[in-house]
Amino acid sequence: MSYIDTVSTDVLIIGGGPAGLATSIHLADILKQRGQSARILLIEKGRSIGSHILSGAVIKPSVFKELLPEVDFSEIPFNAKVTKDRTILLTEKGAIALPFHLPYMSNNGNYTASLGQICRYLAVKAEEKGVEIYAGFAVDEILYKDGKVTGAKTKDTGLDHNGHKLENFQEGTRIEAKLTIFAEGTRGSLTKMLIKKFNLNKDRNEQVYSLGCKELWTVPEGNIKAGQIYHTMGYPLDNDEFGGGFIYGLNDNKVAVGLVVGLDYQDPTFDVHDAFQIWKTSAFVSKILKGGKLVEYGAKTLPEGGHYAIPKLFVDNALIVGDSAGLVAMPALKGVHLALRSGMLAAQATADALLNNDTSEKSLQQYETLVNNSAIHKEMFAVRNFRQGFANGLFIGGLHFGTQLITGGAGFFGRLRSHADYQTTLKLSELKKKPFKERFKGKLEFDKILTFDKATDVYHSGVYHDEQQVGHLQINDPEKFNAINIEQYGSPEQFYCSSEVYELHTNKTGQKEIRIHAENCMHCKTCDIKSPGEAITWVVPNGGNGPDFQNM
């Protein structure tokens, strides 16, 4: 057995989500049509395809027909077709269904789905077409030669908490690729490095995110029909918190519920998971879940910066697709169909680059050109100022949105800027309104029937992390962290984390420290996004670690 293993491939795709899989499928098809051959290697950090996939989801299906024209549409594991679609103004005790759809929020012709199941299906198709898929492998290093991307290296395993080699040390494998496709999903850890190294977000807006916490439930027959979907606004969020809830009726008496909240909120004690639990106690939602049982829990962030936050999508020998590229259309938060389309366009540019033996930046510019002339651009450009308009609250956001609707998206103020989510949190002393716990006093005792504490929810995610590895959540400057994040902000980490990773511990002498329970990590990336001063870096843990979503 060799000791510094190298594997060569023509194309390396990092990430087995909808974008990565679509790239691999379409590339395999184009190569076959042209009689070209190339090795396509796709690696995925989750235990299996789907393990790290989470979405509502209500998907626009048309792009699937383009991706898989030879397949009968009924074979694709969509769930129920949307039959009833309402926007609900929610209060604690009541609900008003809007008699119309908000602009861009119609789901006519769309399907509910478990994105995990869809990805598993896409993986089967990809492998049938000769794509090599390896799940359970994480890459933590981009390989460079002469300053250009030449592939990636899988993580060394068999290290203790301090990074020392243990007896069962296994060196990572170097994967050398002519072209590497970054399809890591939201806030991709290697994509983040790539963007920084090549300044790919120059002149772009800061990318901003929402955190979505989701639960899959099984409910008694009759609580909700498959294909009935609801989006809620209002309770328990106030004017400064951007977001809302979703309820998607699925087949077999299952229902997907969740709350998605913009991470630009100011209250350092706000807790999305707990707000989600409180949301479930509203009369409208609790009725749908009555008598039901929790099946799974998960959390994920979504890039919401829109058109102006999309980075440059190409460099020498590399392309970025999907959520890593920020391709999510507001306000409906639809990114799956855009991920697929971006994968198909990347495949086109890749096939041409391989044919011409030219994977340089000049050649790969074709990808960005294709994206800018595609339905992706059309959809995202129309709402390019949507999210930024809400930076100052719902009311102002609504006004902005109104102006944007009558000006094809421009609004009266032209391009609106965004602030990075980690910059918008106020210090404890600066917070004027009631902190989260006070706002919801009396509602934070979770009954484990309708509402669950984080630890119980985390148990339902199948999460697992190897003991023998360096902790994957890194505090960049521990002294600064104590002085600022803990002292001035009250350590928002303990609240914004979807999975109770960060525990603020006070010892007998009053000294505070943050304890990291990395084994709970849901890979949502909220800490990497929201930590004041960018104090935390999320690094990829061992392959096969993290949640093991079954039907999320």
Next chain:
Amino acid sequence: MALTIISLIKQVPLPSEMRMGEDGLMDRTKAKSIINIDCQFGLEAGLQLRKQNPDARLIVCSMGPKSFEASLRTAISMGYDEAYLLSDRKLGGSDTYATGLAISTMLKHLGFTKESKDPFIILAGRQTSDGDTAHVPSQVAENIGIPQATFVESVKADGNGNVIAKRIIEGGYQMMKLPMPCVISLTPTGIPPRKPSLSGAIKARALKITTFGIEDIGLGTEKIGING
């Protein structure tokens, strides 16, 4: 005169998902499968022995249905070179006597007998999570007619054709020296199994696993299966 390191493994249902079928036998069909934990420690012990013997040939063997190929491939991706599966409907329902007999017959068929000129060592896990008997390693040793040490935490070659085994006993440890060939069964207390490498996984997928039926290895039906 290179050493051959043979690891015996069994694929088992994930312990949290085990079910008993109506016929009193394990219903393995619905649960996810893993390599039995003790067997994983056995695999790692083999890989550790290779450090002392870089030219060693590493073989992994199992007895079971075709679905066990997944575990054999995982072993290859950890660093093993060859995989052999003994698979035959007639072996279904075998108890440990029959299993020990069947596996040792396959090993003898592969040329591993007590008269073998080339040195070899057989590693196994102490016991399985779905059987819990800890019988099979000893059965295999007796069938082949070679020495054995069970409940071993770690094993090292001494350079003179022997191995030194650190055995767990009540209240402490017992150091044993055994000449090769021998059988060692490993407890899940030693060096934990390493994670597969990507290059290993790629090699594993392409590898041909040699599968034997009972006729191939010359095993009669009287003592195996439900009869055994």
